[in-house]
Amino acid sequence: MQFAMNELDPATRYKLLVNTITPRPIAWVLTRDAQGRNNAAPYSFFNAMGGSPPLVAIGMAADGQREGEEEKDSLANIRASGEFAVALVGEAQAEAMNVTAADAPAGTDELALAGLEALDAAQVNAPLIAGAPVNFECRVWKLVETGPHSAIVIGEVLVAHIGDAFVGEEDGKLRIDNPAMKLVGRTYAAGEYVKTDSPLHMDRLSWKDVQGD
Numbered sequence: 190m191q192f193a194m195n196e197l198d199p200a201t202r203y204k205l206l207v208n209t210i211t212p213r214p215i216a217w218v219l220t221r222d223a224q225g226r227n228n229a230a231p232y233s234f235f236n237a238m239g240g241s242p243p244l245v246a247i248g249m250a251a252d253g254q255r256e257g258e259e260e261k262d263s264l265a266n267i268r269a270s271g272e273f274a275v276a277l278v279g280e281a282q283a284e285a286m287n288v289t290a291a292d293a294p295a296g297t298d299e300l301a302l303a304g305l306e307a308l309d310a311a312q313v314n315a316p317l318i319a320g321a322p323v324n325f326e327c328r329v330w331k332l333v334e335t336g337p338h339s340a341i342v343i344g345e346v347l348v349a350h351i352g353d354a355f356v357g358e359e360d361g362k363l364r365i366d367n368p369a370m371k372l373v374g375r376t377y378a379a380g381e382y383v384k385t386d387s388p389l390h391m392d393r394l395s396w397k398d399v400q401g402d
């Protein structure tokens with residue numbers, strides 16, 4: 190079946206994307222408002238976009254949930270401060286992450302709400318999450334306006350905090366123990382998540398390998 194996006198209503202367009210583009214990593218976006226209040230919320234329109242410069246991108250939609258609020262707090266805070274942090278979500282943090290997704294009134298400290306400890310960042314004005322396997326400190330690199338009250342936030346990672354338990358060395362090289370982080374991703378429907386504990390291994394092939402020489 191084929192779907193012409195311009196003939197569909199927004200909810201169906203959204204469904205076609207989020208039910209197919211899976212699994213999606215989750216950015217737990219951390220910001221502060223002008224009064225210094227912490228804000229946290231998960232965003233799964235998220236990925237790494239390159240290493241030089243080290244960029245991440247996050248898609249933030251307009252707020253359709255809260256009466257009178259047109260922009261999500263994360264986007265409003267990022268616009269105002271130009272800074273944010275992204276924590277990654279392990280299985281141990283999944284329930285707390287879900288609490289921070291609630292449509293809480295602007296100014297609610299979702300970290301406190303979810304019983305999470307906030308840490309100060311080294312270079313940006315945003316909290317980090319104690320116990321999260323990874324926290325990235327980010328500065329806005331570019332904001333791409335995608336519609337009313339919605340944008341893609343492209344951030345440059347200034348500092349990466351990775352839990353000591355996940356950092357090691359192998360053959361003189363840095364080794365990150367990603368499986369031990371037990372990261373979760375979002376999948377095909379609201380409320381559905383995936384664990385990342387069943388990797389599929391395939392060595393990368395050279396042109397020579399493919400030709401069978």
Ligand SMILES: Cc1cc2nc3c(=O)[nH]c(=O)nc-3n(C[C@H](O)[C@H](O)[C@H](O)COP(=O)(O)O)c2cc1C
Pocket residue numbers: 215228229230231232233234235248249250251260261262263264287289290291292293375
């Ligand atoms: C796992 C998960 C992923 C989400 N991903 C997105 C997303 O990519 N973009 C978006 O606009 N909202 C996303 N949401 C919804 C926001 O988290 C939700 O609207 C939240 O209340 C926004 O909080 P804020 O106003 O504090 O930024 C997601 C929710 C969950 C539970």
